Amino acid sequence: MPFVRIDTLRSDAGRLDALGRAVHDALVETVGVPADDYFQVVTGHDGTTGTLRYGTFPDMARDDGVVFVAITMRSGRTPAQKQAMYRRIADLAHEYAGTEPRNVLISVTENESIDWSFGNGVAQYVASPL
Structure with missing residues (x-):
C-alpha cells in the first residue's frame, strides 16, 4: 500500500524503470x-x-537530473524509519539509475486505513459492517 508517484525530466524507459525499482526496493x-x-x-x-x-x-x-518522489502511505512509521527510507531511496536511485542523491526530492503524505480502496469500491483495510 504505499502509492508512489515519481516524476523526472527527459528519462528513457530504462531510467524510469530503475527509479521505480529503487523506490520500491x-x-x-x-x-x-x-x-x-x-x-x-x-x-x-x-x-x-x-x-x-x-x-x-x-x-x-x-x-535537470532532478527526481520528485511523492509517497502516500498509512501513518505509523517512526522518524528513524522515514530517515532510513529517504537515505535508501537516494542511494538506490544513484546505484540503479545514476541519479545524484542531491537530485532526489521525497515527500511523504500519511493517511489512515479508511482512506484506501484497492478495487471493487471496498475499503479493504476496514472491517465490513455487520
Missing part, C-alpha cells in the same frame, strides 16, 4: 512494505509539453 527494505505491494505512477517529462520546476532550497544545487 527501499520501501520494502526500510519500512516493511510487502514485495508485491507495488503501486506506482512513473512519469518522464520532456521539458517542453511537461516539465519540472525546482530551486536550490535548502542550499541544494539540483540540475
